[in-house]
Structure formats: structure tokens, C-alpha cells
Amino acid sequence: MKHVKLNPDEWLHYPALARETYYRMTSEGILLAAQAADGRLNAMTIGWGLFGLVWGRPLFQVLVRPSRYTYQCIERTSDYTVCVLPPELTEVATYCGTMSGRDVDKLSEKDLTILPSTHITSGGIAQANIVFECKVVHYNEVQAPAFPVEIVTNYYPDGDWHRIYFGEILGVSVSKEFFDSLP
Ligand SMILES: Cc1cc2nc3c(=O)[nH]c(=O)nc-3n(C[C@H](O)[C@H](O)[C@H](O)COP(=O)(O)O)c2cc1C
Numbered sequence: 001m002k003h004v005k006l007n008p009d010e011w012l013h014y015p016a017l018a019r020e021t022y023y024r025m026t027s028e029g030i031l032l033a034a035q036a037a038d039g040r041l042n043a044m045t046i047g048w049g050l051f052g053l054v055w056g057r058p059l060f061q062v063l064v065r066p067s068r069y070t071y072q073c074i075e076r077t078s079d080y081t082v083c084v085l086p087p088e089l090t091e092v093a094t095y096c097g098t099m100s101g102r103d104v105d106k107l108s109e110k111d112l113t114i115l116p117s118t119h120i121t122s123g124g125i126a127q128a129n130i131v132f133e134c135k136v137v138h139y140n141e142v143q144a145p146a147f148p149v150e151i152v153t154n155y156y157p158d159g160d161w162h163r164i165y166f167g168e169i170l171g172v173s174v175s176k177e178f179f180d181s182l183p
Contacts, residue, residue, distance in 0.1 A: 001126055003115060003173040008058050011172040016182045017130055018051070024084045025049060028093045031083040032062055034073035035122040036101060041114050043106055043125060044070045045097030049082065051132075051169070058169040060134050063142070063162035069101040071163065078136040079120035080167060083128035086178075092127075119170035129178040134167025 011017055024030055025047060033043040051060040060082050064071045074080050085093055092110045099106055107113070107125075114123035117133045124131030142162050144152050174182075 002176040003126075003131070004176055004179045005118060006172045006174060008169055008171070011169075011174075012058065014174075014182055017172070017174065020178075021051070021082075021084050021130060024087075027087070028090055028097070029085045029087065031085060031093060031096055031125055031128070032064070032070055032080055033083055033122060033125060034070055034080040035077050036069070036073050037076060040101075040105060041107055041123050041125075042069055042073050042101035043083070043096050043112070044068055044101070045093045046082075047097075054166065055137070057137065059137070060132050060167050060169050062165050062167065064165065065160045065162055067160050073101075073122075074136065074165060077121050079122050080134050080136075080165070081117060081120070081122055081124040082132040082134060082167075083125040084130040085125070085127065086129050089127060115173060117171070124173060129175045131173040132167075132169050133171040133173075134165075135170055136165050137168045138166040139163055 030046050031043040032046045033041050036042050046062055049062045096106050113126040115126040115131055116123050119133045120135055
């Protein structure tokens with residue numbers, strides 16, 4: 001799939017990219033990818049994330065539990081891509097959200113290929129409609145005392161506290177097909 005590369009100043013002019021990203025986040029359609037120590041790209045599904053402006057920079061925040069293989073990968077590279085899949089690849093997201101890169105090579109199992117990044121080490125998923133290249137500029141851990149009790153009970157019964165990564169969006173790739181459909 002061919003992609004059009006946009007820089008951070010350009011992509012903010014396309015609100016439809018934000019709309020599609022939020023829509024796919026609610027419908028099991030986003031992969032978080034980072035390069036593993038063996039050079040392979042690993043991808044896991046995410047259902048939570050935020051993007052906007054902080055410190056005068058466009059950021060895509062993601063929440064990753066330390067138990068994920070992806071956590072290890074991001075700790076190593078200090079970067080990641082957020083990849084918005086087309087609806088026909090929802091089954092791929094289900095797979096990447098239940099299998100671990102410790103046990104399988106998810107990209108080769110699902111015939112996914114790498115879209116090389118321009119600004120960071122970790123590549124994106126070539127089959128995605130939108131790929132955000134993000135460089136970690138900050139991170140912190142969520143903390144029990146700062147939560148209402150029900151969130152701790154529902155989401156952290158065994159600890160495994162998310163680390164929140166603040167990734168500066170350095171570039172965005174949009175599939176040619178999706179780009180041509182933008183208003
Ligand atoms: C819809 C969906 C959303 C998910 N969102 C997150 C998330 O935001 N953060 C997280 O740490 N895990 C999330 N997960 C779980 C990981 O995707 C899952 O544990 C995955 O197998 C981890 O793969 P890895 O070990 O290769 O990193 C989600 C799973 C699904 C199915």
C-alpha cells in the first residue's frame with residue numbers, strides 16, 4: 001500500500017485523520033508497534049490513547065502495562081508507531097490484542113509488512129491507513145492514590161500499573177487511498 005508522508009504541521013490541517021483515529025480506537029482498530037531487540041517489529045492492539053498538544057508539541061499518549069512485550073520494546077527504542085487499521089483488518093487487531101510477541105511473530109502470522117519510518121527507529125504497519133511516528137519525550141506511571149477506588153478495583157486488581165508514554169508525533173503517513181478520500 002502506498003503512503004503519503006505528512007509532517008506535523010500538515011497533518012493538523014486534516015481533522016478527518018483525528019476523527020478516523022478516535023473512531024477506530026472505539027472499534028478495535030489500532031495497533032501500537034515498536035521494534036524488538038532482535039530487530040523484528042512487534043505490534044499490540046490498544047483501545048486507549050489520547051492525542052493533542054502539550055509543551056507546544058503534538059503528542060500521542062499511550063498506556064502500556066509492564067507485562068506486555070511491547071513495553072520492553074518501547075523501553076528499548078524510546079519510540080513507537082500508532083497504526084490505524086482499515087475496518088477489514090479488525091480480525092488482525094483481535095489477534096494482536098490476544099497474542100504476545102514473546103510467543104509469536106504477529107506480523108508474519110498475519111501477513112503484515114513494515115512501513116519504514118522517516119523520523120524514528122520503529123517502523124509502522126504498511127497495511128494501516130494512518131501511521132503516527134512518535135518519539136517518547138516523557139513517561140510516568142499511573143498511581144493508586146490518584147484514582148477513584150473503582151478504577152483501581154476494575155482495572156488494576158493485580159497491579160500491572162500502566163506506564164503512560166508521551167510520544168511526540170514527528171511524522172504521519174497516510175495511505176494514498178485514504179488520503180484521496182479525505183474531504
Ligand atoms: C481492544 C483491545 C485493546 C487493548 N488496549 C490495551 C492498552 O491500551 N494497553 C495495554 O497495555 N494493553 C492493551 N490491550 C492488551 C494487549 O493488546 C495484549 O495484552 C497483547 O497481547 C500484548 O501483546 P505483546 O505482549 O506482544 O505486547 C488491549 C487488547 C485489546 C483486545
